[in-house]
Amino acid sequence: MNSSIIDGKAVSLSVKESVRERIAALAREGKRVPCLAVIIVGDNPASRSYVRGKVKAAEFTGMDSRLIELPGDVSESSLLEVIAGLNEDAAVDGILVQLPLPRHIDEQKVIDSIAVEKDVDGFHPENVARLWLGRPCAIPCTPKGIIRLIDSTGVSIEGSRAVVVGRSNIVGKPVAKLLLDRNATVTMAHSRSRDLAALCREADILVVATGRPGMVTADMVKPGAVVIDVGINRTADGRLTGDVDFEGASQVAGWITPVPGGVGPMTIAMLMENTLEARLAKG
Ligand code: NDP
Numbered sequence: 001m002n003s004s005i006i007d008g009k010a011v012s013l014s015v016k017e018s019v020r021e022r023i024a025a026l027a028r029e030g031k032r033v034p035c036l037a038v039i040i041v042g043d044n045p046a047s048r049s050y051v052r053g054k055v056k057a058a059e060f061t062g063m064d065s066r067l068i069e070l071p072g073d074v075s076e077s078s079l080l081e082v083i084a085g086l087n088e089d090a091a092v093d094g095i096l097v098q099l100p101l102p103r104h105i106d107e108q109k110v111i112d113s114i115a116v117e118k119d120v121d122g123f124h125p126e127n128v129a130r131l132w133l134g135r136p137c138a139i140p141c142t143p144k145g146i147i148r149l150i151d152s153t154g155v156s157i158e159g160s161r162a163v164v165v166g167r168s169n170i171v172g173k174p175v176a177k178l179l180l181d182r183n184a185t186v187t188m189a190h191s192r193s194r195d196l197a198a199l200c201r202e203a204d205i206l207v208v209a210t211g212r213p214g215m216v217t218a219d220m221v222k223p224g225a226v227v228i229d230v231g232i233n234r235t236a237d238g239r240l241t242g243d244v245d246f247e248g249a250s251q252v253a254g255w256i257t258p259v260p261g262g263v264g265p266m267t268i269a270m271l272m273e274n275t276l277e278a279r280l281a282k283g
Contacts, residue, residue: 002250002251003227003249003250003251003252003253003254003255003256004153004254004255004256005250005255005256005257005258006149006152006153006226006228006255006256006257006258006262007261008145008149008257008258008261008262008263008264008265008266009261009265011148011149011152011265011266011269012145012265012266012268012269013265013269015148015266015269015270015272015273016057016060016061016269016272019061019063019269019272019273019276020060020061020062022276023061023062023063023276024062026279027062032091032279033062033063033064033279034063034064034093034094034275034276034278034279035063035064035065035066035091035092035093035094035275035279036054036058036063036064036065036066036092036093036094036095036096036120036271036272036275037065037066037068037086037092037094037095037096038051038054038055038065038066038067038068038096038098039068039070039079039082039083039095039096039097039098040067040068040069040070040098041070041071041072041074041079041097041098041101041102041105042070042071042072042102043072044100046234047098047099047100050098051067051098053268054096054268054271055067057268057269057271057272058272058275061272061276063272063275063276063279064091066092068082070082072102073102074105076104076105076106076109076110079097079101079105079110080109080110080113083095083097083110083113083114084113086118087113087114087115087118092118093118093120093275093278093279093282094118094120094271094274094275094278094279095114095115095118095119095120096120096121096271097110097111097114097121111123111124111125112124112125117278117281117282118278119138120138120141120271120274120275120278121138121140121141121271121274122137122138122139122140122141122144122174122274123140123169123170124138128169128174131174131177132177134181138274138277138278139174139178139270139274140170140171140174141266141267141268141270141271141274142170142171142175142230142263142266142267142270143171143174143175143177143178144178144266144270144273144274145263145266145267145269145270146175146178146207146228146230146263146266147175147178147179147182148266148270149228149257149262149263149266150205150226150228153226153254153255155204155205155226155254155255157179157182157183157184157205158182158183158184159183159184159185160184160185160204160205161184161185161187161202161203161204161205162176162179162184162185162186162187162203162204162205162206162207163186163187163188163189163199163200163202163203163205163206163207164176164179164186164187164188164189164207164209165189165190165193165196165200165206165207165208165209165210165216165243166189166190166207166208166209166210166211166230167188167190168209171209171230172188172190172207172209173188175207175209176188179205179207184205187199187202187203191210196220197219197220200216200220200221200222201219201220201221201222202222203221203222203225204222204224204225204226205225205226205228206220206221206222206225206226206227206228206253207228207230208227208228208229208230208231208242208243208244209230209231209243210231210243211231211233211243212231212233212243213231213233213235213241213242213243214241214242214243214244214245215243215244216229216243216244216245216249217245217248217249218245218248218249218251218252220249221249221252221253222252223252223253223254224253224254225252225253225254225255226253226254226255226256227244227249227253227255227256227257228257228262228263229242229243229244229246229256229257229258229259229262229263230242230243230263231243231244231259232259232260232264240259240260241259242257242258242259242262244256244259246258246259
């Protein structure tokens with residue numbers, strides 16, 4: 001059996017086009033278009049490439065963006081001051097601080113300092129609490145994008161067995177909550193799970209976010225399952241590869257995301273959507 005490829009590039013393009021149309025409509029009404037502020041600290045090449053992608057996507061949708069580049073040795077207090085300024089700035093709707101930050105900066109303190117209504121990443125503790133309480137909130141971009149990709153297959157989430165491998169705050173936990181909200185029966189697996197292969201084989205929907213290249217192999221996939229590979233790992237020769245052995249798993253799965261071209265582009269598209277929503281929330 002050969003699975004269908006879930007085309008994250010195509011789905012993300014349609015999301016960005018829809019954001020672009022809604023922004024054009026705002027502009028036609030003479031209203032202010034959304035503005036996303038992206039802060040990058042230091043010169044980590046992967047972070048630089050992610051930030052470039054975000055600014056490019058903002059340009060595509062017609063929203064304004066501000067790129068704030070700070071040196072790697074910037075003090076925590078200076079970074080907090082920059083964020084405080086953006087919090088106060090009525091022209092800014094979304095603030096994104098590219099992670100990871102240098103070791104001398106307390107990441108949680110920085111996230112906590114972003115105004116909740118401008119937290120388009122959905123990482124602020126109040127947004128996290130709201131997500132788990134089922135209240136309106138900014139939904140973290142990668143998990144939100146994953147649900148969109150599953151929906152694009154037409155496979156019903158309701159009543160399905162979903163297994164999420166990985167329990168990070170930015171991917172595993174929120175995606176499990178979103179699947180639960182859609183009435184899947186959710187299992188969260190992690191590095192201490194016993195017999196991971198058997199757990200994974202139960203999954204109608206298998207989401208893998210471990211950062212372990214190729215760890216999910218064909219024998220761990222239920223025939224016909226939807227497999228979402230969140231992993232972005234760089235091989236020794238510079239290629240990007242996922243957490244799922246694509247060659248093998250695609251022989252068994254019903255649907256599967258490639259890496260690159262799966263979840264990655266969706267994360268950026270959802271950031272655009274969240275920024276537009278933050279703007280619209282202001283009326
Ligand atoms: P973390 O390192 O924060 O978490 C990894 C999780 O995987 C942990 O919960 C860990 O378990 C679990 N894990 C590790 N090894 C195993 C194993 N052998 N068996 C079972 N579970 C295991 O990673 P992130 O969630 O931040 O990221 C995961 C991957 O997704 C990375 O490759 C990252 O680059 C990518 N990513 C991609 C994004 C995108 O836009 N496409 C966005 C964010 C991340 P335990 O808790 O027990 O240690």
